[in-house]
Amino acid sequence: MKPAQPPRSSADILATAPAAVWRDVDPDNLLVMTLPQGQVFIELAPRFAPAHVDNIRALARGGYYDGLAIVRVQDNFVTQWGDPNADDEDTGLKGKGKPFPAGAKSHLPAEFSIPLKGVPMTVLPDVEGWAPRAGQVDGFPAAADPKTGEAWLAHCYGAVGAGRGNAKDSSTGAELYAVIGHAPRGLDLNITVVGRVLKGMEFLSSLPRGGAAMGFYDKPEQRLGVERVSLASALPAEQRPALQVLRTDTPTWNELLNARRNRGGWFVHSAGYTDLCSAAVPVRIKPVPAPDVKLSEPKSPEAKR
Amino acid sequence: MKPAQPPRSSADILATAPAAVWRDVDPDNLLVMTLPQGQVFIELAPRFAPAHVDNIRALARGGYYDGLAIVRVQDNFVTQWGDPNADDEDTGLKGKGKPFPAGAKSHLPAEFSIPLKGVPMTVLPDVEGWAPRAGQVDGFPAAADPKTGEAWLAHCYGAVGAGRGNAKDSSTGAELYAVIGHAPRGLDLNITVVGRVLKGMEFLSSLPRGGAAMGFYDKPEQRLGVERVSLASALPAEQRPALQVLRTDTPTWNELLNARRNRGGWFVHSAGYTDLCSAAVPVRIKPVPAPDVKLSEPKSPEAKR
Known part of the structure; x- marks a missing residue:
């Protein structure tokens, strides 16, 4: 033998x-975020969050994210970026935010799950406790429940989601976060996941942690600048990353x-x-x-x- | 109603x-690691790794770790510290390392698991795929298999383990690592876990990632110094952290x-x-x-x- x-x-x-x-990653689904420390490449997931992905494309095309900031780094949880002056129901801040560019919407539906039917999942052979079924869809980690007929993106390391307030449908994609620690799967089905980081995670995971509650930076000067966020399809051909x-x-x-x-x-x-x-x-x-x-x-x- | x-x-x-x-954390089980960026507090787990914990105490008491370095930071995996000049079977480096202080041993048994019988585990109500049983022992995340009669410490975020070479029993506690990403549970039962970080994780998790294979720093000057590692019991009473x-x-x-x-x-x-x-x-x-x-x-x- x-x-x-x-x-x-x-x-x-x-x-x-x-x-x-x-x-090949579709350049219309690829967000290139330029930070002082390096570039982060995020693949968007239009199958799971079509309205958010459309809005993020409109925000990126309109230059909305350029000059915003990383406002929160919570150890073993998330790094979050957006407009520090945006309306905030916790602080009561209102009307000081950067206006949205033409084509970007200020209200979107919550996109926490999609119908499971027809979703091409490569199902994992192993079972875990967070969901009855888990696997990969379009390269993204995903989960599903045949009983409820839902599929959703999972909060694994590198997952990118759209921050929201207390209302389910209060996210627009203007404020985004990436998971930088042990998978916080308890967030699944609670917030819209819009994609995942393909490359450059180390520029989000190695940032100084914020000292205020939930990892927000105590002082404005601690925030880290976001230089530019572009769709790869909007970049000159020779600058497009071939991921x-x-x-x-x-x-x-x-x-x-x-x-x-x-x-x-x-x-x-x-x-x-x-x-x-x-x-x-x-x-x-x-x-x-x-x-x-x-x-x-x-x-x-x-x-x- | x-x-x-x-x-x-x-x-x-x-x-x-x-x-x-x-x-109260027993000061004889509490390691205080002073880095330029802050202090990291590690609780040792003598129930699971008695020989390694004894050796780590002897190494700390003898000042062995003082002046060593953080040599490896691999994104979503581990931060590792030790003597950059220690014997290394990969590089062939031999005989250049810092000598062990009196009382510290250069050979220990592998301590990957202990008999489950008598281990006071607070069993989790939920089942996961990594082990038939999971829960907390002395505050440490642990797992067990009633069929094999073993219990072991789990590689969760913040777990501290003793690096080893290819031989099972090649760890001494002179080189240690902490988990800084999604729990690499595949390491369980493959390496001796000696404790967990109680406080100061952010000083290990936010370090620049190493550029060489497996996250080692490319150049000696990129390494970060370990100023001092002391047992809390060896510190003057007023300097002992009351965790x-x-x-x-x-x-x-x-x-x-x-x-x-x-x-x-x-x-x-x-x-x-x-x-x-x-x-x-x-x-x-x-x-x-x-x-x-x-x-x-x-x-x-x-x-x-």
């Missing part, structure tokens, strides 16, 4: 995967997932399991074929683990 | 809890846990669930009773959420 094939590492699996397992996300309807994803569930090498014990948020879909910069058709090595956050 | 009592917030529950629900951890065998913990599982207020949906790592046991600075016996408000990471 031949011995069973030893499991390959994630890096090996990705390095030998054919080009067809990667999907790719692994397709999950591929043998490559299945092999990666099993390599994560059944660890080899340094590991002496394998859980034979993964939770949803420990199984992020890999991202890479699209390799440029050299004249001799030698592809450069894929770069991915997964490959480093 | 009287209406059901609305659930109280975590802050309210903690503010009104009697003093007896809090346990307290909530006891989990109390109605206060049950009420807190249920407030976390069943959210009110801003939340419109409640999962009726929590995973182990989303239910950290609160920590506070012991209040000093004023002459009029008015207690100062408890400070806790949970109270802010």
Whole structure:
């Protein structure tokens, strides 16, 4: 009998995967946020939050986010950015905010879930407690409940959501947050998730934590500037980031997932399991074929683990 | 009929809890790490890793950690500190490391799990996929498997473990790491967990990420100094931090846990669930009773959420 094939590492699996397992990120769904410390690339999820994604596109096209600020960094929770002078029901601040550009709406429906029917989810083999079903949709971590017929995006590390006040439908996409700690899945179905960070998380996760309640910065001068937020489709072609996300309807994803569930090498014990948020879909910069058709090595956050 | 009592917030529950629900942290189990940016307080877990805890005490008493460095910060994973010149099987570096002080051992057994029998676990009502049983032991997040008869500490946010090489028993406690991202539970049962950060996580989680493979810093000058690591019991009485951890065998913990599982207020949906790592046991600075016996408000990471 031949011995069973030893499991390959994630890096090996990705390095030998054919080009067809990667999907180009639509530049109309890709937000490029420029901070003094670096660029953050966010893929928007129009399937789950069509009204918010439309509004974020209109806000970005109109230059709304340019010159705003990171106002809150709460350890093991979120980094949040927006207009520090926007209307705020807690502080009573009103009428001092930056006006919305033409085409952007000041009221949107809550988009906490969508009908499960027809959603192309790559279902995870493992069950977790947060939802009856979990898996990947368009590369985003998602969950579903066949009983209620709903599907929704999950608050995993890097998830980007639209801050809201006490009313369910009080988010507009003008104020956004990214998850920088252990997945706060209790937020699922409570707020509109609009996408996830594909690249540049370290520029949001390594910021000084805010000293006021909920991680807001105590003083205005502690806030960090947001220089510019653009849709990739609005950038000149040569400035557009060529990001790719692994397709999950591929043998490559299945092999990666099993390599994560059944660890080899340094590991002496394998859980034979993964939770949803420990199984992020890999991202890479699209390799440029050299004249001799030698592809450069894929770069991915997964490959480093 | 009287209406059901609305659930109280975590802050309210903690503010009104009697003093007896809090346990003083034993100064012989409390490591105080002084970094240029602030102090990190780590509670050691002698029940789970007696040999490592003994060795860490000997290393701290002998001044071993003083002047070492933070060598690795990998986004969504760990911050790691130790002697950059220690023997390393990957680089082949040997014999350049700082010698261990008297009383510290250079070889320890692996302490990945302990017998479950007799372990006083406050079992969580919810089931998760990583282990058949999960809960709190001495305030630490832990898991267990009644079939194998083992219990072990879980890699939740803030867990502190002893780095090892390829051999199971190659950790000594000289190199330590703290979890700074989504709980990497796949590490459970693969490495010795020695405790958890009670206070000061933000000084480990907000550091610049390392640019080399696995988040190591590329250049020696990027490393961040560790000024001093002391056992609280070795500090003069007036410098000893008076930290307290909530006891989990109390109605206060049950009420807190249920407030976390069943959210009110801003939340419109409640999962009726929590995973182990989303239910950290609160920590506070012991209040000093004023002459009029008015207690100062408890400070806790949970109270802010």
